[in-house]
Each structure stands twice: as structure tokens, then as C-alpha cells.
Amino acid sequence: MSKVHKEQETGGMALHAVQAGTPTQDAAGLLAAALKPGADYSQVVNAVEAVLQCTQRGLAGDAASYAQYQSLLLELHLPGEPRTEPTRRWMASQIYLVEDKFAPELPNFTALPVDQFRERVDAEIAARTRVKHPMSVHLFEGTPPLRDVRFFLQHHWTRSYNFYSLLAELAFRFEAIEDASVFYRNLYGEAGAESPDRSHPALLAHLMTYFDIPLSIDFARLDPLEKAYLNNRIRCVRHTDVAWGLALLYAVESVSCVNHRRIYELLQRLDVPAEPSEFHRLHGTQDEIDTEEMWNLIAKLAPGESFQRMFMQSLVRHFDINKAYFDMLWQEMQGQAIQNA
Known part of the structure; x- marks a missing residue:
């Protein structure tokens, strides 16, 4: 069993992958287009779908996708064109939802006083x-x-x-x-x-x-x-x-x-x-x-x-x-x- 699969099975987060795949090639380009002033709704949707696919693969253990999704998320987090702030925050919030699925499971957790x-x-x-x-x-x-x-x-x-x-x-x-x-x-x-x-x-x-x-x-x-x-x-x-x-x-x-x-x-x-x-x-x-x-x-x-x-x-x-x-x-x-x- 690979290191990535072991970490997934125990609820851990795969920060390093054994094998690197290919990130979504057009995610960066789609995101750049979606963040231009005047971008339409379909451009935003296409971009966020591509970024979320990259995020999913990255958190599943693909090293290249992990690196790309972290770069794209940081781009959304950093101050940028003020008119795109609402779009960037919404896109980032969608990435958080994917990340939530990879949160540590804590199988032996019990609440305490x-x-x-x-x-x-x-x-x-x-x-x-x-x-x-x-x-x-x-x-x-x-x-x-x-x-x-x-x-x-x-x-x-x-x-x-x-x-x-x-x-x-x-x-x-x-x-x-x-x-x-x-x-x-x-x-x-x-x-x-x-x-x-x-x-x-x-x-x-x-x-x-x-x-x-x-x-x-x-x-x-x-x-x-x-x-x-x-x-x-x-x-x-x-x-x-x-x-x-x-x-x-x-x-x-x-x-x-x-x-x-x-x-x-x-x-x-x-x-x-x-x-x-x-x-x-x-x-x-x-x-x-x-x-x-x-x-x-x-x-x-x-x-x-x-x-x-x-x-x-x-x-x-x-x-x-x-x-x-x-x-x-x-x-x-x-x-x-x-x-x-």
C-alpha cells in the first residue's frame, strides 16, 4: 500500500505524494480569465470547476496538482483587483468545501469537559x-x-x-x-x-x-x-x-x-x-x-x-x-x- 493510500485510510492529509501526476493544464488560464473585470458567469463557473478538480486530485495525493492548487488558492487569497474580491472569496470558499472532506477523521475522538x-x-x-x-x-x-x-x-x-x-x-x-x-x-x-x-x-x-x-x-x-x-x-x-x-x-x-x-x-x-x-x-x-x-x-x-x-x-x-x-x-x-x- 502506498504512503498516500495509507494516509487516506487513516484520515490523514497527503502532503507528499509517492507519484506525481499532471495538474489541470487549463486551470490557471481559466482562473486568470475569470478574474478579469467584466468576466461573465460562465467563465467563473468553468474556472472554479477546473480549480476544484485540481484541488481534489492534489489532496488525493497527486503532487503536481497539489502544488498547482496551492498556487491558485494563494492567488485567490492575496489582495488583487478590488472588483474581483467577491469572486475570489467565493471561489476560495468552494475550495474550502473540498478541503473539509480531507479533514483528519479522529476515529478515537471523544468530547471532554x-x-x-x-x-x-x-x-x-x-x-x-x-x-x-x-x-x-x-x-x-x-x-x-x-x-x-x-x-x-x-x-x-x-x-x-x-x-x-x-x-x-x-x-x-x-x-x-x-x-x-x-x-x-x-x-x-x-x-x-x-x-x-x-x-x-x-x-x-x-x-x-x-x-x-x-x-x-x-x-x-x-x-x-x-x-x-x-x-x-x-x-x-x-x-x-x-x-x-x-x-x-x-x-x-x-x-x-x-x-x-x-x-x-x-x-x-x-x-x-x-x-x-x-x-x-x-x-x-x-x-x-x-x-x-x-x-x-x-x-x-x-x-x-x-x-x-x-x-x-x-x-x-x-x-x-x-x-x-x-x-x-x-x-x-x-x-x-x-x-x-
Whole structure:
């Protein structure tokens, strides 16, 4: 039995395929035509059908189709022509429906009392945190060359610069202001409170500038697994069931202090000045408050069996994608080391 078939049988997601097939050749062209101002309804329908076929094959294990569907989905997620925004969001929502069919099945899942559910969630996060990944060990416990640090920070910028947009998306999923305010308070801090020059993207940009890392991102050139990581974050916070977005953001926020503290300590060992280091100094202390506020909101919804199941599905899927993504970065980092040896 192939690796792909085994993963499908156990409800896992096939992030790597044993055999690569041929993606839908006209999906990209049909999508481009459908997103032109003035495109008619039939063009939109033809495009979405082609993209969904590509998505289905990709999630079933076809590597070429997987890469193409992640590229097309990221194109739908990225800001574009304002007049096509409703079309792009609708198309992306149709892809989410296909992805839902490949969510982890969790065959042994049982609902728990809320306090025990948090123990289950935190145990899952602790077991699969990226702090234990070989690349993290190399960077934070070893003596990495400057080349490796710069490589890591470049990708750190790609996944971190617009974190505020995830908070904004999820806030809109909540009708009650007392629930949405959890994310608005977090957004207030992300925006720098009363000082826009202290916004978190601006602070992180100082570090990129210090290491001479371009702030512009060539999304088309990203590896399919990095696109999958970015796409999944957006998918989760836009999902109609808030369990998906809450799981994603809780997983990110709950380990934020540890991750950023490790990076800050690395920067200190490299004698990076205070201004470029400020983003990680700040995040090494304050995110615990955001985590607790978010859990209080989760606890209001957690008694339901359906919520707990979807929350855990989102969590497992996030960590599956996260591991594949970090494995890819680690392999590329090691490859660069061999080339420069």
C-alpha cells in the first residue's frame, strides 16, 4: 500500500505524494480569465470547476496538482483587483468545501469537559511544537552561521508580517461584540496602540532591514508547502465554523512567547541592537495575556461535541502542514550549507 493510500485510510492529509501526476493544464488560464473585470458567469463557473478538480486530485495525493492548487488558492487569497474580491472569496470558499472532506477523521475522538479539553489541546500543542524541530534546535541551541539565521528570518517575515489580518478576519466571524473584542484588543496592540510606528509589522521590518532582507515577497516563487502553510491560516480564520480559526490562532498564540523569546535570545547572541530586536523582545512577554483571553472565548463554545471535534481537526491539520513546511525549510537550509561548504 502506498504512503498516500495509507494516509487516506487513516484520515490523514497527503502532503507528499509517492507519484506525481499532471495538474489541470487549463486551470490557471481559466482562473486568470475569470478574474478579469467584466468576466461573465460562465467563465467563473468553468474556472472554479477546473480549480476544484485540481484541488481534489492534489489532496488525493497527486503532487503536481497539489502544488498547482496551492498556487491558485494563494492567488485567490492575496489582495488583487478590488472588483474581483467577491469572486475570489467565493471561489476560495468552494475550495474550502473540498478541503473539509480531507479533514483528519479522529476515529478515537471523544468530547471532554472543558477543563480536560484544554489539557488535551495543550498536550497536543506541546507534543508538536516547532521548538522541538531539528531546525529550531540548530538555530536556538547551536551556533548557526549568519547565512542560516538570515534564511530563517526571511521566511519568518513571510509568515509573520500580516498576522494582524488573521485577527481581523476571525473577528468578523463573531456577531457579539464581547466575543469579537478579544481579537480587536489584540489588533490594537498589533497596530501599535496610539503609535503606528510601533505597529508590529513596522517593528519586525526593522529586523529585516538590519539583516538586509527585502520586505517585498515574491509569492509565486514560494515552495508549495510554504504556500500551503499560508493558505491554511487564511482558510481557518475565514471558515464558517469558528472552531477552525480559534484552533489555528490559539495554537499560534499559545507558543508565541516561547518562540519569540528563543529568537530574541538568538539575536542577543549575535549582538543585534535593541531597535531591530524589539519585536521579539516584546512578543517574548505579552502574548500570554492574548492566549488566556482567547481561551476564555474558546471555553464558552467548547462544551459542544461538534466544536471540540472541529477544533481538534483544525489543530491536527495545522501541525501536519506546519511540520511539512518546516521539514522543507530545514532541508533547504542544509542544502545551502552543502553548497557553501
